[in-house]
Amino acid sequence: MGNGEEYRRRINRAQDYIEQNLGRSLSLEEVAQQAAFSPYHFHRLYTAMTGESLYQFILRLRLEKAAAVAVACPHRSITEIALETGFSSPATFARAFKAKFGVSASEYRGRKDRKAVGKDRNALRKDRNAAASTRPYLGEVMNTFPAQSINVEDHPQKQLAYLRHVGPYAGDSALFEGLWGRYCAWAGPRGLLGAPNSEMVCIYHDNPEITEDDKLRISLGVTVAPGTETSGEINLLTIPAGKYVCARFELTSKDYAGAWNTLMGWLPNSGYQPDDRPVYETYLSDPSEDPEGKHLVEIRMGVKPL
Known part of the structure; x- marks a missing residue:
């Protein structure tokens, strides 16, 4: 089968x-x-x-x-x-x-x-x-955005020093700019931005198709060394180790939904299924430095064999 x-x-x-x-x-x-x-x-x-x-x-x-x-x-x-x-x-x-x-x-x-x-x-x-017609279908995914690559990789456990937002966020670029601004004001003086092997991450804790908008949770921040001290509104959480499907895209703000649809359409014929680990995006470039405002992003989802 x-x-x-x-x-x-x-x-x-x-x-x-x-x-x-x-x-x-x-x-x-x-x-x-x-x-x-x-x-x-x-x-x-x-x-x-x-x-x-x-x-x-x-x-x-x-x-x-x-x-x-x-x-x-x-x-x-x-x-x-x-x-x-x-x-x-x-x-x-x-x-x-x-x-x-x-x-x-x-x-x-x-x-x-x-x-x-x-x-x-x-x-x-x-x-x-x-x-x-705007929803994705198995074998003929609609409203998709082409991926640069989709691979399954083993990732180690990571610690994320995060700032949490609760509430609507879809398509609100000003909200994300404000959140990252608050975060960088904390992380910058501590030398956490641009540190070797660090990643800028946003975790999506809830499914927006299920959870009410005012209860949606996201956690954004930078991966840090174990034991890093946090303060104020910044906390630590663990991103578990294991296999992740990593789908890389170059996106504008309007392309994110299509990128997620591409990933969901790839799964059924991959030999893998999602597990219960956090789903997150890793940001690999600064869109302010791109003439078209594009962002190099990797969507990562924990998977296990089908």
Whole structure:
């Protein structure tokens, strides 16, 4: 069995589990366990391989099942069907059903020609397809950015003297400039910037497709010698040793999402799968010195054999 087929087999297993348990609450950790993937990476991998997020898949199956039951069992109440198909309340179900089908469940049940309902949904379908076209797919990754190289390497344990930010960060170059400015004001007088074998790093602790924006955590800083003293808002953390896939790119600020999509699209046929170690970027150049403002960046993700 090829590596891509193994990823597909695991995704299919997760989808089977979801379908068998639509009527109850399903956590990311629970579904990821069925696919034997790390919960941290599963949501992004699922989207890359199917073209819709895990949440969208579960919601779609619940709504489609509810619609079928509403038609096949006209004696059953809409509220009963909503709760049976995993919705937390009739109000939540009503909003989701109308958003998908364009009419209420009662109206859907009463219509003789449900193909007409489908025509009402053409605009919704176009919107969904347009959104899906920007998502990556296995074997044909969309919205990608070409890598200079992608290699699997063994890396030693590293100590990072870091400054942490909690909150939104996507596309906010001013935020990162401010964070690095604060960090350098601490690290510069201590001789930590540009030290031999040091690396400038940003760790992403949370998956932005799952965690709410105001709770997202990043830790940026420079790798330092063990035992380095920190102070104020600067702390130490350990980046574990082991195998990492290292994908190198030359990026502008708008290219980062495409670079991450490239890496996720590379994984299924690589013979590796992500593990639970931190995912981080290492910055290998100063974009202020590039006439186009480009940054040489290496994305590193801990991996283990598939």
